[in-house]
Amino acid sequence: MYVVVNAAQSVDGKLATRRREQLRISGPEDFDRVDRVRAAADAVLVGVGTVLADDPHLTLDEEDRRVERLRNGRPGDPARVVVDSTGRTPTDARILDDAATTYLLVSAATDRERRETLADAGAEVIVAGEDRVDVAEGLDKLADRGVDRLMVEGGGEVIFSCFAAGVVDELHVYVGSLVIGGRDAPTLADGAGFTEEFPDLTLTDTAAFDDGVVLSYAVAADGEQ
Numbered sequence: 001m002y003v004v005v006n007a008a009q010s011v012d013g014k015l016a017t018r019r020r021e022q023l024r025i026s027g028p029e030d031f032d033r034v035d036r037v038r039a040a041a042d043a044v045l046v047g048v049g050t051v052l053a054d055d056p057h058l059t060l061d062e063e064d065r066r067v068e069r070l071r072n073g074r075p076g077d078p079a080r081v082v083v084d085s086t087g088r089t090p091t092d093a094r095i096l097d098d099a100a101t102t103y104l105l106v107s108a109a110t111d112r113e114r115r116e117t118l119a120d121a122g123a124e125v126i127v128a129g130e131d132r133v134d135v136a137e138g139l140d141k142l143a144d145r146g147v148d149r150l151m152v153e154g155g156g157e158v159i160f161s162c163f164a165a166g167v168v169d170e171l172h173v174y175v176g177s178l179v180i181g182g183r184d185a186p187t188l189a190d191g192a193g194f195t196e197e198f199p200d201l202t203l204t205d206t207a208a209f210d211d212g213v214v215l216s217y218a219v220a221a222d223g224e225q
């Protein structure tokens with residue numbers, strides 16, 4: 001599976017304020033670029049922290065892109081994926097509507113009753129990991145369901161776990177012209193952090209959009225030069 005991480009951050013590396021409220025960091029040109037990246041993906045993945053904070057929908061904005069996908073024999077919108085160890089996704093979350101398939105990656109810690117409730121609400125529930133979702137195992141199970149190209153939109157905990165699992169192939173970071181600050185505000189990669197053997201990034205492109213820049217990187221697989 002090919003994995004593309006895309007996120008928007010402030011100049012000081014924050015994805016949102018310390019209140020974890022959704023914030024417009026980029027503008028219309030960048031949202032259009034994000035829509036293009038979504039349209040190329042088989043599935044778009046977020047963590048449950050993002051679902052609880054933002055209630056995202058994760059479908060395409062541009063109808064033309066949906067039509068083009070259908071013309072190519074693909075679903076109109078990419079599938080949606082939530083990394084959610086204990087099944088905290090609210091049953092009335094927008095991500096569970098019938099606009100696209102939604103996979104919930106849960107761990108074995110989610111009891112059967114909750115799994116059934118989430119399935120009744122529209123999710124296809126996939127168990128990967130014991131206490132916490134095992135990202136590598138979850139992605140393997142998504143690959144079994146036909147997901148060849150995955151876009152990861154955040155938040156910081158899940159992006160860190162994707163890097164830690166060594167599954168990221170590309171990173172695109174929009175850097176908006178603002179400072180958010182706050183030691184508790186989410187950053188591009190939170191989690192435990194690396195102390196050695198940092199992800200191996202190569203800058204492949206820079207582009208100006210709205211009042212900011214997009215930095216694009218290729219990410220080497222573990223052990224790759």
Ligand SMILES: NC(=O)C1=CN([C@@H]2O[C@H](COP(=O)(O)OP(=O)(O)OC[C@H]3O[C@@H](n4cnc5c(N)ncnc54)[C@H](O)[C@@H]3O)[C@@H](O)[C@H]2O)C=CC1
Pocket residue numbers: 006007008009014015016017019020021022023025046047048049050051053054083084085132133134135153154155156157158159161186190
């Ligand atoms: N500016 C941007 O591009 C974006 C900003 N955001 C912001 O990010 C914030 C949410 O980010 P986070 O709090 O970091 O939450 P997150 O969206 O990364 O979800 C993390 C949660 O997922 C669950 N989880 C289960 N297994 C996991 C695993 N193996 N690794 C990591 N998490 C696992 C845990 O409950 C964990 O707390 C919100 O404020 C949202 O607005 C989110 C997406 C994009």
Ligand SMILES: Nc1nc(O)c(N)c(N[C@@H]2O[C@H](COP(=O)(O)O)[C@@H](O)[C@H]2O)n1
Pocket residue numbers: 006007008022023024025026027034046050054055056057058059153154174
């Ligand atoms: N790429 C990007 N730029 C921004 O300025 C943002 N605020 C975000 N946020 C994330 O976009 C998702 C919203 O999805 P829907 O519009 O509901 O489909 C959500 O994950 C936000 O956190 N992204």
